[in-house]
Amino acid sequence: MILLVLICVLLLGGFAAWFSERRNPAAPRWVAIVTLTVEVLLLILPYSIASETDGLSSAWFAEFSGPWIPRFGIGLHLAMDGLSLLLIMLTVLLGFMAISSSWTEIKNRQGFFFFNLLMCLAGTIGVFLAVDLFLFFFFWELMIVPMYFLISIWGHENRTYAAIKFFIFTQVSSLLMLIAIIALMLIRYNKSGTYSFDYFELLNTALGPDAELWLMLGFFIAFTVKLPVVPFHTWLPDAHTQAPTGGSVILAGVMLKTGAYGLLRFVMPLFPEAAQQFAPVAMAMGAIGVLYAAVMAFAQSDLKRLIAYTSVSHMGFILLGIFSWNPLSLQGSVVTMLAHGISAAALFMIAGALQERLHTREMGNMGGLWPALPILSALTLFFAIASLGLPGLGNFVGEFLVLQGAFNVNTALTVAATLVLILAPVYALIMIQKTFYGPLYQHAPLSDFSRREWLSLGLLALTTVWLGLSPQTVLNVSAPALKQEMQSSVVKEG
Amino acid sequence: MNINQLIALAPIMTIAGTAIAVMLGIAVRRNFVLACSVAAVGLILSLWSLGSAWREIPIQTGLLIQVDAYMLFYMALLLSSGLAVLGFCYDYFKDREGQNEELPLLLLTALLGGSVLVGSTHFAAFFMGLEILSISLFVLIGYPLKQSRPLEGAIKYLILSGVSSAFLLMGMALIYAQCGELYFSGIGGYIASRDDMNIMVLGGIILIVAGLGFKLSLIPFHLWTPDVYQGAPAPITAFIATVSKGAVFVLLLRYFISTDSYAYKPLLNIFSVIAGLSILGGNLLALLQNNVKRLLAYSSIAHMGYLLVAFIAGGSISSVLLIESVTFYLFAYFITTIGAFGVVSILSTPQTEAEDISFYRGLFWQRPWLASAFTLMLLSLAGIPLTAGFIGKFYIFAGAADSRLWGLLFAIIVGSGLGLYYYLRIIVVMSTNAETTAIEPAQYSISTAVLVFLTMLLIWFGIYPTLLVNVIQLVAYAT
Numbered sequence: 001m002i003l004l005v006l007i008c009v010l011l012l013g014g015f016a017a018w019f020s021e022r023r024n025p026a027a028p029r030w031v032a033i034v035t036l037t038v039e040v041l042l043l044i045l046p047y048s049i050a051s052e053t054d055g056l057s058s059a060w061f062a063e064f065s066g067p068w069i070p071r072f073g074i075g076l077h078l079a080m081d082g083l084s085l086l087l088i089m090l091t092v093l094l095g096f097m098a099i100s101s102s103w104t105e106i107k108n109r110q111g112f113f114f115f116n117l118l119m120c121l122a123g124t125i126g127v128f129l130a131v132d133l134f135l136f137f138f139f140w141e142l143m144i145v146p147m148y149f150l151i152s153i154w155g156h157e158n159r160t161y162a163a164i165k166f167f168i169f170t171q172v173s174s175l176l177m178l179i180a181i182i183a184l185m186l187i188r189y190n191k192s193g194t195y196s197f198d199y200f201e202l203l204n205t206a207l208g209p210d211a212e213l214w215l216m217l218g219f220f221i222a223f224t225v226k227l228p229v230v231p232f233h234t235w236l237p238d239a240h241t242q243a244p245t246g247g248s249v250i251l252a253g254v255m256l257k258t259g260a261y262g263l264l265r266f267v268m269p270l271f272p273e274a275a276q277q278f279a280p281v282a283m284a285m286g287a288i289g290v291l292y293a294a295v296m297a298f299a300q301s302d303l304k305r306l307i308a309y310t311s312v313s314h315m316g317f318i319l320l321g322i323f324s325w326n327p328l329s330l331q332g333s334v335v336t337m338l339a340h341g342i343s344a345a346a347l348f349m350i351a352g353a354l355q356e357r358l359h360t361r362e363m364g365n366m367g368g369l370w371p372a373l374p375i376l377s378a379l380t381l382f383f384a385i386a387s388l389g390l391p392g393l394g395n396f397v398g399e400f401l402v403l404q405g406a407f408n409v410n411t412a413l414t415v416a417a418t419l420v421l422i423l424a425p426v427y428a429l430i431m432i433q434k435t436f437y438g439p440l441y442q443h444a445p446l447s448d449f450s451r452r453e454w455l456s457l458g459l460l461a462l463t464t465v466w467l468g469l470s471p472q473t474v475l476n477v478s479a480p481a482l483k484q485e486m487q488s489s490v491v492k493e494g
Numbered sequence: 495m496n497i498n499q500l501i502a503l504a505p506i507m508t509i510a511g512t513a514i515a516v517m518l519g520i521a522v523r524r525n526f527v528l529a530c531s532v533a534a535v536g537l538i539l540s541l542w543s544l545g546s547a548w549r550e551i552p553i554q555t556g557l558l559i560q561v562d563a564y565m566l567f568y569m570a571l572l573l574s575s576g577l578a579v580l581g582f583c584y585d586y587f588k589d590r591e592g593q594n595e596e597l598p599l600l601l602l603t604a605l606l607g608g609s610v611l612v613g614s615t616h617f618a619a620f621f622m623g624l625e626i627l628s629i630s631l632f633v634l635i636g637y638p639l640k641q642s643r644p645l646e647g648a649i650k651y652l653i654l655s656g657v658s659s660a661f662l663l664m665g666m667a668l669i670y671a672q673c674g675e676l677y678f679s680g681i682g683g684y685i686a687s688r689d690d691m692n693i694m695v696l697g698g699i700i701l702i703v704a705g706l707g708f709k710l711s712l713i714p715f716h717l718w719t720p721d722v723y724q725g726a727p728a729p730i731t732a733f734i735a736t737v738s739k740g741a742v743f744v745l746l747l748r749y750f751i752s753t754d755s756y757a758y759k760p761l762l763n764i765f766s767v768i769a770g771l772s773i774l775g776g777n778l779l780a781l782l783q784n785n786v787k788r789l790l791a792y793s794s795i796a797h798m799g800y801l802l803v804a805f806i807a808g809g810s811i812s813s814v815l816l817i818e819s820v821t822f823y824l825f826a827y828f829i830t831t832i833g834a835f836g837v838v839s840i841l842s843t844p845q846t847e848a849e850d851i852s853f854y855r856g857l858f859w860q861r862p863w864l865a866s867a868f869t870l871m872l873l874s875l876a877g878i879p880l881t882a883g884f885i886g887k888f889y890i891f892a893g894a895a896d897s898r899l900w901g902l903l904f905a906i907i908v909g910s911g912l913g914l915y916y917y918l919r920i921i922v923v924m925s926t927n928a929e930t931t932a933i934e935p936a937q938y939s940i941s942t943a944v945l946v947f948l949t950m951l952l953i954w955f956g957i958y959p960t961l962l963v964n965v966i967q968l969v970a971y972a973t
Binding site: 109141149172 | 880906907921922925
């Protein structure tokens, strides 16, 4: 029941935020804050269960099930394990950050803005909780629409193009997934005679090798477009660059993770054999993505575009880790998801803050900002080196585990992907160099971080350090879930 | 004719009677409000009498019409759509000059034709119904007599409709020449009794399909669509797009199921080509439009293509799933299309038709509720969740995947991608900032009420379709 409440609170909060604008133009953001605070309180209970999972018989520690469309055996089936819990906590944390970064940036139509923001979060949490494939698809589509509005209404100069591109890429690829979902359901129907979209019932459906490969591809494309992986990444730099800061934070921090989550939760367990066959291709795509996006990041002059490409690069690591399919690499992928979510969100917030002050994203128009904005610059440096994977910070743990896990599976690709450890400092440092060093470009007085910005980024910085120094807390929460995913894919082979 | 048959035919007779009443009323006193209210009361009475007819089914009334669950369900759909269109028509025409009293009369006769069409089991009823419907539509399209566009549309529709009727009659003649039967079931018996395909019958069906293709505006029979959609007054466009097309499609489906024409496999290949062309062509041509009515015209071509995919799937899936998927899709399409044209009709004034896309600039901030309703309608046309259009699309996907029509499914995906672009374009225009001063919107209370109702249905069936699915299943099993 608490799972349903988790989603409903956000939905109701969204409407409340929209309508509160009538009372007071500044009210929506407070409503949004209150909504997310309630969400945090609701998460305490599942977390306290999750932290003692050793005693639990199953990795799933909360479940809700109700009928929805009985005609096709579609149920309102939600369930939570360690993996979904971690991602939901990330979602809520970044939700706060998105609100914080939109605090002064969004000046008009705040009600509708925060409505869309909360709808986005609701859709994302729904994606992380749904274990009925139809319901999953429903939420999957649902989170796209508000994000489309966020980009197309409050975005920057080229927003229409970016928003429509984002919508069409994700929608078309997800229709492929819809066909795969329906085909999977029909194959099961022909065997057993009852309709069902339930994840647990579809898990052990025996498929022919051909069917399995095609269905797997349907899911794979939908998730890798969202992740995104080269060559499906072209929507991402546009969408990220044009989105308002709050939108970028959600997009980079949370929405990309839904792709990784889908691969982990659905592709591998539902189609283990096809996935194993396909693993070399997927890992190659991951490794190519890591390197290609890193080089592309280096070549950008637009700050947000640069950060967007670093995201693509990190997502390549996640793909590499997932398709290596061993406990180490999976844990690495999960930690990378969390760490990247935090560092990318922070970098986008900084880019947004700079744009608010300088009205530009071009790094050519910046330079020499360090003396003018010392706190902002120091925090940027911190997150830049977090993003390049400095030991002691979260991203390092994730990348290290991924590389270590993948090494035994495919040495050549892992070695190739490791080269990014040279490329990442190059793009991270060039960003710092162009933006903060050299002669001061602008002479107007600039205000450094306000207390609100300082607090938000400080919180993210602390989380990154904590993730880097004591990743075991997180690993413990996700371990049972990952173990179960691995088991369910093994059972079917046997 | 016994009493049971009379009760079963009561809905049709009520409409015919109301039409006569409206006609006589006009002869006595010209009053638009009166004519509309009489028509509305007649429609409601007819809808109510569907309930008592439900208890008599299935029953053959006379030679031509079979009253069964299938017919009654679709009659209910057509009549409710007629009622909604009448509501929009009232607000649209009440401030216009000219004699508008015949408008409800023509709507009633068109609905009469549509109702005969969905119940016909005989070529004679089929043709009669179609002609009553078409002849009423010519006049409705050209109703604003003093403007050139409606007249152009009416003439185009008249000529092409005449040609398509000729095709239709020729097809019927060919089939009759071979089978010696005009009853659908008799033709079905003939087809079932022969192992090989008869080339005359095949040719006949192809001609019939060509004739109906005109009405359904499937590519390559679509040329009239954009002009007629643009020329006709907005509520009438909604009527053509839903009632006329829906009734024809329902008849086509009944014909194919009861004559067992699915046995003619080459037909399905022809249909597949038509469907593919309609989906891709309709969506591609819609990309180029700056006129909302023309854009929706091309989008309706594509939607008929989607529907045809579900129809083709009938060759290898159970007729229950077939009827279910077609019915749900049609239902969603009806709500959405009437709603979308309803918005156009609410925004139109006697001076200007709200058809250019620039007309919608900033609508989100001037009239947020209207713009939200339009957005939901467009998202439903695009098949996005939370709306009935998504469930409809799901049904089509399910049917097509079940009969392994991968090529057509791929066409649908490409078409949806294209479709999304032009639907989103309208939404983008609505959400841009408009500097123009808002014109004081006219108060159209009936239209607004209808639109609110349609929007609620759209979301209700999008989120919780179970009730509708159960009703449709009842109909599908009874057929």
